[in-house]
Amino acid sequence: MAKHWWKALAVLLLVYVIIAGFTIEIPIIGTNGQSSRGLFFHVPMWMCMYTMFTISVVNSVLYLSKYDLRRDVYASAAANVGVFYGILGFATGTLWATYTWGGSFTSDPKQMLTAVALMIYMAYLVLRLSIPDIDKRARISAVFNVFAFALLIPLTYIIPRMVDSLHPGSATTPGFASSDTDDHMRMVLYPAFIGWVLLSVWIYTLFVRYKKLELKNIFK
Amino acid sequence: MINKAFSFCCTCLLLLVSLFANAQENQNQNTETGPVNEFFRSNGKIYVIVGVLLIIFIGIVIFLIALDRKITRLERRDGIHGK
CATH class of the missing domain: 1.20.5 (Single alpha-helices involved in coiled-coils or other helix-helix interfaces)
Known part of the structure; x- marks a missing residue:
């Protein structure tokens, strides 16, 4: 039980986030209305995705330095979970945009470039499926993964901040920052980040353990 | 157990x-009527949806715990000591 404390912490934090996220007083601004509460659920999905893709690229680089196949398993499992969270983040953002931006798919740079970044990671997963040889697959996909991460950060983080966008955090709109997020919301937002990321790490470890069982002949 | x-x-x-x-x-x-029912009807019945989300979330957590234990059992059977 001692090594499972962080899973319990994740569950406790998320129970708090779900209860507090719907019941605290929030500022009602513009067309957002009560939908600002989506901050506690939509933004952490991206935090989980970034965490997973970071784990993935670190393990890919480590694979390329030592050629240890275990690293390849870690990298691919993290990319899988990361794409899952990316899809969740994209779907929640699309629903949110439908009622605040006036359209599900607008020509918004953040939305479009995030879709492109997710496509690149889906291509990583498809690329893995297309190579039957396990060593060749590990090497080629590790190299691809490094380039995918090198594109992820400018596509989802840098370019949307340089151009006009409806999404908070662009050149002309205020974003998530210590100076412009309501104090009450921050009381929920930070526990939400920690709780959701811990939950995603839990799912990731389950995925890795399943993969290791599946490939146990290699890891003997 | x-x-x-x-x-x-x-x-x-x-x-x-x-x-x-x-x-x-x-x-x-x-x-x-009664305190519990009054509570769930207050604030535009928002607490009903809080309850719905809690049920879904706890269900997912129970599923994850069960999966975790199943994988642990398989690891013990195969002599793999995972984290």
Whole structure:
């Protein structure tokens, strides 16, 4: 039980986030209305995705330095979970945009470039499926993964901040920052980040353990 | 031990079902008063949805815990000591 404390912490934090996220007083601004509460659920999905893709690229680089196949398993499992969270983040953002931006798919740079970044990671997963040889697959996909991460950060983080966008955090709109997020919301937002990321790490470890069982002949 | 926990959950579920059945006999729409019902109807019934999300989330967590234990059992069987 001692090594499972962080899973319990994740569950406790998320129970708090779900209860507090719907019941605290929030500022009602513009067309957002009560939908600002989506901050506690939509933004952490991206935090989980970034965490997973970071784990993935670190393990890919480590694979390329030592050629240890275990690293390849870690990298691919993290990319899988990361794409899952990316899809969740994209779907929640699309629903949110439908009622605040006036359209599900607008020509918004953040939305479009995030879709492109997710496509690149889906291509990583498809690329893995297309190579039957396990060593060749590990090497080629590790190299691809490094380039995918090198594109992820400018596509989802840098370019949307340089151009006009409806999404908070662009050149002309205020974003998530210590100076412009309501104090009450921050009381929920930070526990939400920690709780959701811990939950995603839990799912990731389950995925890795399943993969290791599946490939146990290699890891003997 | 798992069988005990499982049968406990089943018993609780069955008891819950009998509660709902009882409520259906009395009236189609729940208009009962009392502190719990008043609480769930306050603030535009937002607490109902909080409850819905909590049920979904706890369900997902129970599923994850069960999966975790199943994988642990497989690892023990195959002599892999995962984290």
